[in-house]
Amino acid sequence: MLGKTYLTKQASLLLEFARNTSDSELSAKLISKAADLKSQADPLPDKDQGPKPPDVAWHVSPDGPTGS
Template identity: 85%
Template sequence: MDVLGKTYLTKQASLLLEFARTTSDSDLSAKLISKAADLKSQADPLPDKDQGPKAPDVAMDDGPDRPSGS
């Protein structure tokens, strides 16, 4: 069984909430909000696998091996 990613589940929940806000059918809106909550609860315990390593800072402190920025 494949596990869906956190980003995917969060995006789907956001879309359901957006649809819930735009519909005039209160029953449909309630069902969409409930489904969005289910997706969010599935996404919460998942690790943020889609976040790669952090990029190094562009502006680094001048150290002994780096020339001064002046």
């Protein structure tokens, strides 16, 4: 699944291309695609809601960290 930030950035780029082209048909298609991407991005959460990394506990002794 694509993230909200990615979809929003892509929509912004399409709108920029649409403003810079002199082809009105292409501009309309780019604007339409940007609207599609925005509608996909809107319901997504603002931040990545992926799994959190596990908590790691280090045991520290007076001689330094222990491991192994």
